[in-house]
Amino acid sequence: MTRPKEPDIVSRSLARNRLGVPSVVFFGIAGAAPLTVILGAVTTIYAVIGSTAVPVSYFIAAGILMVFTVGFVAMSRHIVNSGAFYSYISHGLGRVAGVGAAFVALPAYAMMQIGLFGLFGVVGSGLLAAAGIHVGWFVCALVAWCVVAVLGLLWVDLSGKVLAVLLVAEIVVVLIYDIVMVANPAGGTVSFDTLSPARMLSPQAAAMLVLAIAGFVGFEATVVLSEEAKDPRRTVSRATHWAVLIPGVLCGGSAWAMSVSTGPAHIVDAAQTEKTNLVFALVAPHIPAILVQVGYVLFLTSVFAALLAFHAAVARYQFALGREGILPGPWGHTHPRTGAPLLGSITQSVLALGVLIAYAITGADPLVYLFAWLTVLGGLGVLILMWSASAAVLAFFLRHRSKENAWRGQIAPGIAFLLLSGVLAATLIGLPDMLQVAPNSPLRWLIPPAYGVIALLGLGWGLITRVARPDVYAAIGRGTEGHLVAPVSPAPRGLSVEPVGARSPFSSAVH
């Protein structure tokens, strides 16, 4: 068709209301808010793992995810419901595998969110203690829980502008702190020791990649907005790459800056004494007090934004699964007027409250056992999903060679699959040591198989669905697009894996 001479009213009008690259990037890194990862995760990794390979692991993780993103975004253009890993897996590896992936995804994202409550509690109580008010982490976590639960039910995502302002402020503060730390190195010399890739050669260091990757979780959410983006092809692709690159550079750079400021030999000790306070303690002597206070407040808002983003992600996941019939129907219902996925939101809130109470009763350390453990375990689940998704991308483009060029369709997904396989294998071996599980604890051999069992349950449920409810089975992978109205689109030959959305030309058009 020749280019139209008439003004393109439709595109122009739709574009006015749609999102550009920055908005999509902000949406993507809301879950992995840089300040949360740098002040919360990086310091905790230094302290708990006791390794100095942290900066390199973030750069390498960012590199792996960039390669993964190439095929991931390419595939998102060809399938419906591109918002969740499990739908890639059902499109690429089959619907039964997709249900298995969905079962893994539910606890994985749920644990990441609940773990963040631990971080919020500790940081909040620390902040209040500095102001002279002494309350435990549990009270602070409970307050955050209440607010998240209510906002989740109202389906109030922090509006794009609020989020953007917070994120930009966070990034500015991080950059200032980094400059201050690098400008005041231990012993007067800036050491690049912790940036040496050779540090990644030990198996334990390779397993640290799962911790780094957990710091990026959320970047995959950008594709949820593909129908809301100005240019579905380019906007989302660019934004997703930015959503990996920005946290990668910031986290890796900051981790390095911390080691410069303490000296590579002392970073682990310093992290163990100061915990999440490490960066503030390092920069406080060199900057005005107000900048430290601003940092504390932004840290808290950043964790809160991450809590809210993950809560929405979990609710959205359950909503998608309810709408396509994998979870019981009520999970697919939304509040009529606000569109909030009610049951998904309530389920996550109840679960989080239960876990928080359990931690409060047992008195376990919230930073190590709630934040670090749950986010690492959740991160492992997300890593399993990413690994399966990379296999799914590869399988999908092997079947549809003509849809993308060789780099996007075969080479990048192939490399991503190999790299993620390596990371996953190293993680499964190194995980118990990373979590510092006692040598005789049953947890040592319980954790990885737990995901296996969940995946098997999912596969079983997928098979049952295939036999018992073929109409629901046929619609698996449609996610939020629902299955109430069975699809009628006559799937062209060769595209039978795609439940819907196979775009065929309108052949009988008469103009």
Place this chain on the structure above:
Amino acid sequence: MAALLADQFYLIAHEDQTGRSRLHPRATGLGLAAGLLGELMLLDRVRVYGGELGVVNREPPGDALAHNVLDLLIVQRHHRELRTWLAFLAQDAAIRVGERLLRAGVVEPVTRRRLRGTQTLYMPMNSDQRNAAAWAPVRLANILVEGRAMDIADRVLAGLVLATGLTRHVLWDFSMQRHGLTTLYSVVDSLPSDLRELVEHTEASVGSVLAAGRR
């Protein structure tokens, strides 16, 4: 075609007392957009196949709004995807259908002050108008529960009710109206394939709009 499809959907999707949308505004917009396209499909002006939309007869329909939409479809015919048209028409469908209802004397304009600027709602004001508006969902429910023969416009309307999530509003009494729910599903299942595709794409658009959670 007695009553216009989008008009009926408008009356079901808005509260007769306050004029507010019963659904997320974007879901209502998509339902109305589907109603407008459905009207043109029922008039044999437009056909849908494989997710794409094509004009098959350019003869202007009698209704001004339908005429207007058809003109747009013709001028902008390089846009074929049904989902694109649903998204485009959804943006101002509530105002355009509201204005049509105003011309028909079914609603009246009410201007409300908002945080920023004003908003014009189209809602039934006198008792006759209220009765007519409240009757829209009841009429559909009665047909469904009693299992009476439905004309094609009502069957599409039932499909849009299902697709946008108004089922519980129309069939609110689950124990009394359980039979209506069964009828609803079978009515939608038996729609001609292009109209069913319209309903299916409406459901899909509503789902992805709600998941994104933007106004």
